Amino acid sequence: MSLDTVPKPIAGPSSFLDDRLGAGNFLQRNLRKVFPDHWSFLLGEIALYSFIILLLTGTFLTFWFKPSMGEVVYQGSYAQLYGVHMSEAYASALHISFDVRGGLLIRQIHHWAALLFVAGMMVHMLRVFFTGAYRKPRELNWIIGVLLLTLALAEGLTGYSLPDDLLSGAGLRITEGVAISIPLVGTYITFFLFGGEYPGEDVISRFYSLHILLIPGILLALISAHMILMWVQKHTQMPGKGRTETNVVGAPFYPTFMIKSGAYFLFTFGALALLGTFAQINPIWLFGPYTPADISAGSQPDFYMGFLEGALRLMPAWEINFLDHTLPLSVLIPALVPMGIVMTGLALYPFAERWITGDNREHHLTDRPRNNPHRTSIGISAITFYGILWLLGANDEISSTFHIPLYTTTEIGRVAIFVGPAIAYFITYRFCIGLQRRDQETLLHGVESGVIKRLPHGEYIEVHVPPAEDLAALMQGKKRIPAIEAEPDGAGVPPKGMRNPLGRLRAKLSRAYSEDSEAISLETDGHHHVEGHGHATVGAGADETKSIGH
Numbered sequence: 001m002s003l004d005t006v007p008k009p010i011a012g013p014s015s016f017l018d019d020r021l022g023a024g025n026f027l028q029r030n031l032r033k034v035f036p037d038h039w040s041f042l043l044g045e046i047a048l049y050s051f052i053i054l055l056l057t058g059t060f061l062t063f064w065f066k067p068s069m070g071e072v073v074y075q076g077s078y079a080q081l082y083g084v085h086m087s088e089a090y091a092s093a094l095h096i097s098f099d100v101r102g103g104l105l106i107r108q109i110h111h112w113a114a115l116l117f118v119a120g121m122m123v124h125m126l127r128v129f130f131t132g133a134y135r136k137p138r139e140l141n142w143i144i145g146v147l148l149l150t151l152a153l154a155e156g157l158t159g160y161s162l163p164d165d166l167l168s169g170a171g172l173r174i175t176e177g178v179a180i181s182i183p184l185v186g187t188y189i190t191f192f193l194f195g196g197e198y199p200g201e202d203v204i205s206r207f208y209s210l211h212i213l214l215i216p217g218i219l220l221a222l223i224s225a226h227m228i229l230m231w232v233q234k235h236t237q238m239p240g241k242g243r244t245e246t247n248v249v250g251a252p253f254y255p256t257f258m259i260k261s262g263a264y265f266l267f268t269f270g271a272l273a274l275l276g277t278f279a280q281i282n283p284i285w286l287f288g289p290y291t292p293a294d295i296s297a298g299s300q301p302d303f304y305m306g307f308l309e310g311a312l313r314l315m316p317a318w319e320i321n322f323l324d325h326t327l328p329l330s331v332l333i334p335a336l337v338p339m340g341i342v343m344t345g346l347a348l349y350p351f352a353e354r355w356i357t358g359d360n361r362e363h364h365l366t367d368r369p370r371n372n373p374h375r376t377s378i379g380i381s382a383i384t385f386y387g388i389l390w391l392l393g394a395n396d397e398i399s400s401t402f403h404i405p406l407y408t409t410t411e412i413g414r415v416a417i418f419v420g421p422a423i424a425y426f427i428t429y430r431f432c433i434g435l436q437r438r439d440q441e442t443l444l445h446g447v448e449s450g451v452i453k454r455l456p457h458g459e460y461i462e463v464h465v466p467p468a469e470d471l472a473a474l475m476q477g478k479k480r481i482p483a484i485e486a487e488p489d490g491a492g493v494p495p496k497g498m499r500n501p502l503g504r505l506r507a508k509l510s511r512a513y514s515e516d517s518e519a520i521s522l523e524t525d526g527h528h529h530v531e532g533h534g535h536a537t538v539g540a541g542a543d544e545t546k547s548i549g550h
């Protein structure tokens with residue numbers, strides 16, 4: 001038998017590549033990689049596919065867009081602006097919109113894809129946060145994610161500044177105001193970006209280089225690193241029947257997951273194409289070219305910049321004058337605090353949580369949000385903080401729509417920004433505890449079966465049955481949150497590291513963090529749940545029934 005006819009252990013697509021690259025085993029191992037099946041694991045993919053669409057549509061736009069602020073007289077087919085003096089950038093964006101075949105469609109898809117990219121990323125991040133999927137060993141991927149989010153905001157900002165219409169000018173004016181408020185280096189940064197006094201003649205071309213080269217390049221590199229890490233570390237999975245910290249239950253990458261993902265890409269593309277076709281976005285021709293003397297009314301940034309705009313509107317007009325220098329807190333604080341605190345806070349969160357809980361274990365099974373009430377409350381609190389800033393970014397619209405004086409909206413916002421997150425924390429916490437109690441109740445007493453029984457002495461009872469096996473497994477997935485060892489020894493001396501104020505604070509936080517988790521146990525310990533659970537067999541023991549009156 002010749003070598004060619006020896007049956008190969010490797011078949012299918014791996015065989016073709018094995019013959020040429022000797023990479024069959026590697027491929028076969030990876031093509032069979034198992035992916036867990038949960039809808040929320042597809043959220044990251046929305047961001048991924050939107051990014052691919054941004055690269056494709058963005059490249060199309062570069063064929064015609066001219067990143068120059070040199071003045072031209074518009075002579076294109078949009079009659080209302082015919083003969084108007086404007087920058088070459090604006091004229092080329094109008095040209096793309098009105099004279100390039102399919103240009104407006106691609107511009108609109110590009111803009112919608114930008115919104116979906118950031119929105120997808122945010123929702124994906126929330127999924128990762130609320131399920132605790134950022135814990136060891138995935139902290140690095142979480143930090144890469146925070147960098148991705150920050151870069152995406154910068155990419156969006158540089159993108160919508162490019163057309164150089166009145167709206168993008170309003171955004172640039174704010175960007176300049178924020179940059180110049182930074183102590184010591186503000187003036188240099190501004191001059192570097194704008195090439196001189198505002199508005200200068202260079203900002204569009206500089207933003208263009210950032211927008212099409214530097215930032216997408218870094219995004220691409222980081223997204224690749226993100227995917228490789230996810231691949232190597234394997235995906236987390238929700239607790240459930242047969243799922244453990246050491247296995248992954250799901251479908252193989254090839255063919256099941258690949259086909260699903262392919263369909264999902266097409267679905268994302270289809271949705272964006274529909275939006276680009278039917279939903280107008282950023283109609284740059286309405287506002288005319290940017291001149292620093294004109295102000296556009298009712299201008300709103302893209303949604304992901306709204307929280308920064310809101311922070312600027314919320315802040316009182318404070319400034320410090322010191323040695324002939326002015327520190328404009330009214331701009332500096334709103335620019336630095338939300339961006340700085342939100343992004344740094346996000347990046348450090350996994351480490352802060354580990355510091356408090358002292359939990360050094362690896363986690364491949366995720367938490368249900370209810371089972372870690374403090375984390376979930378912190379998350380909802382942060383969303384409330386963000387949401388209030390975001391709403392305030394549109395306080396002029398709110399004020400004119402609901403006929404509320406503008407300053408009243410600002411005053412309400414100033415109180416709500418402190419009170420809102422605190423209330424959100426409290427309510428979420430109670431909600432989580434309530435849901436845990438309900439799970440405990442279900443595990444202890446089973447679920448209502450709808451079967452009513454009459455007892456010999458006349459009492460009616462409803463028969464309870466054990467919950468379905470996978471539901472019970474999901475509920476029992478709750479893990480204890482350990483508290484760090486902080487009890488004083490026999491001589492009343494607390495352990496090392498717990499004696500200073502920081503150590504005492506840590507011990508206190510740790511105790512609070514684990515307290516309720518210890519109080520409500522959902523773990524299987526024999527007598528906690530309904531006997532023989534798993535099948536809808538009707539039991540009639542005293543524990544499994546609930547009196548519904550007699």
Ligand code: HEM
Pocket residue numbers: 051054055057058059061062065093096107110111113114115117118152153155156159160161162163211212216281282
């Ligand atoms: C390599 C990738 C990319 C290229 C080559 C590219 C290229 C461009 C070009 C040439 C424009 C100006 C065209 C015009 O406004 O008519 C533009 C606008 C824009 N870009 Fe990108 N872009 C890329 C990625 C991104 C990403 C990742 C984002 C998202 C965060 C984004 C967001 C925007 C936005 C919001 C606009 C304004 C669109 C409008 O005029 O309505 N771009 N892009």
Ligand code: HEM
Pocket residue numbers: 040041042043044045047048049051121122124125128133134138141142143144145146148149223226230234235236237
């Ligand atoms: C360009 C933006 C992003 C893309 C394309 C992306 C894509 C993905 C994909 C496809 C996955 C695997 C499937 C899934 O869990 O959804 C994933 C996992 C992950 N992502 Fe992202 N992501 C992005 C941004 C972020 C951000 C902003 C964060 C957090 C700040 C983040 C943190 C993580 C973590 C920790 C995992 C592992 C989760 C697990 O195994 O359960 N990602 N990402």
